[in-house]
Amino acid sequence: MLLTFFWIFGVIAMGSALLCITRKNPVASALWLVVTLFALAAMFVLLDAQFIAVLQVLVYAGAIMVLFLFVIMLLNLGRPGPSDIKGPAGLAIAAVLAGLLLLQLRVLGQAPPPDAIQLPAGTVAEMQVRQGMVGAVANPLFEAYLIPFEIASLLLLAAIVGAVVLAKRKL
Amino acid sequence: MLLSPALAISAVLFTLGVAGVLLRRNAIVIFMCVELMLNAVNLTFVALAQRLGMGGQIFVFLVMAVAAAEAGVGLAIILAVFRHKQSVSLQNMNLLKD
Numbered sequence: 001m002l003l004t005f006f007w008i009f010g011v012i013a014m015g016s017a018l019l020c021i022t023r024k025n026p027v028a029s030a031l032w033l034v035v036t037l038f039a040l041a042a043m044f045v046l047l048d049a050q051f052i053a054v055l056q057v058l059v060y061a062g063a064i065m066v067l068f069l070f071v072i073m074l075l076n077l078g079r080p081g082p083s084d085i086k087g088p089a090g091l092a093i094a095a096v097l098a099g100l101l102l103l104q105l106r107v108l109g110q111a112p113p114p115d116a117i118q119l120p121a122g123t124v125a126e127m128q129v130r131q132g133m134v135g136a137v138a139n140p141l142f143e144a145y146l147i148p149f150e151i152a153s154l155l156l157l158a159a160i161v162g163a164v165v166l167a168k169r170k171l
Numbered sequence: 172m173l174l175s176p177a178l179a180i181s182a183v184l185f186t187l188g189v190a191g192v193l194l195r196r197n198a199i200v201i202f203m204c205v206e207l208m209l210n211a212v213n214l215t216f217v218a219l220a221q222r223l224g225m226g227g228q229i230f231v232f233l234v235m236a237v238a239a240a241e242a243g244v245g246l247a248i249i250l251a252v253f254r255h256k257q258s259v260s261l262q263n264m265n266l267l268k269d
Contacts, residue, residue, distance in 0.1 A: 014180060021195065030203060036184075043180075047218055051228070056213075067243070075249075113222065119224055137225065145226075166250070
């Protein structure tokens with residue numbers, strides 16, 4: 001049952017990703033990418049990561065994609081024009097390189113993580129029951145991963161300043 | 172176990188993102204393909220977090236922060252380039268070539 005739903009959402013994600021990279025209109029591409037992001041959020045729920053799924057919908061499908069659509073509309077790129085998709089030569093190069101990459105990734109995916117570092121089945125689910133859905137993510141984030149968290153906040157501050165400096169006409 | 176289907180789907184999504192970067196000329200669509208690749212990696216992290224501990228989910232959180240920063244700065248760069256060239260096609264961005 002779980003596996004069936006997982007594959008359904010996986011096929012939705014892969015199909016809309018394919019439509020995303022082949023649509024001529026950037027607005028259509030962005031909207032198909034939103035469908036992919038929602039399907040991924042559903043897959044995160046099936047993988048016991050409910051908090052991450054909510055973040056995916058709020059941050060990715062909400063904030064980041066709105067930013068993309070905003071810029072597309074601001075630059076008026078939605079109007080019909082010449083296609084930006086490369087010709088047959090570009091398509092062949094992309095297909096060959098992507099096929100090689102897929103082959104490599106599939107071979108890598110065949111190697112399971114060693115048993116010694118795997119937690120017993122159900123440990124993460126049990127931790128989520130004990131600490132709560134948000135607590136299970138928040139406790140390690142503010143203890144073991146505090147330094148990366150602080151660095152991420154510095155990165156976001158730098159990005160805010162950088163975006164204003166780059167996009168403003170006159171400072 | 173959902174691990175091996177998750178890894179398979181993630182590999183396909185990452186490949187589609189790479190193919191999109193190679194196939195398109197519109198800078199904004201290429202940016203969206205990069206987001207697609209980041210999401211494919213996120214799926215791998217979440218799938219492995221089920222058996223290897225919560226660290227994977229923390230990393231998804233950090234990847235989202237980096238993706239947000241990247242989208243903000245990247246779109247600002249595209250806006251600045253559009254003001255100079257009146258286009259977002261990468262074909263027209265050849266200042267360093269000649």
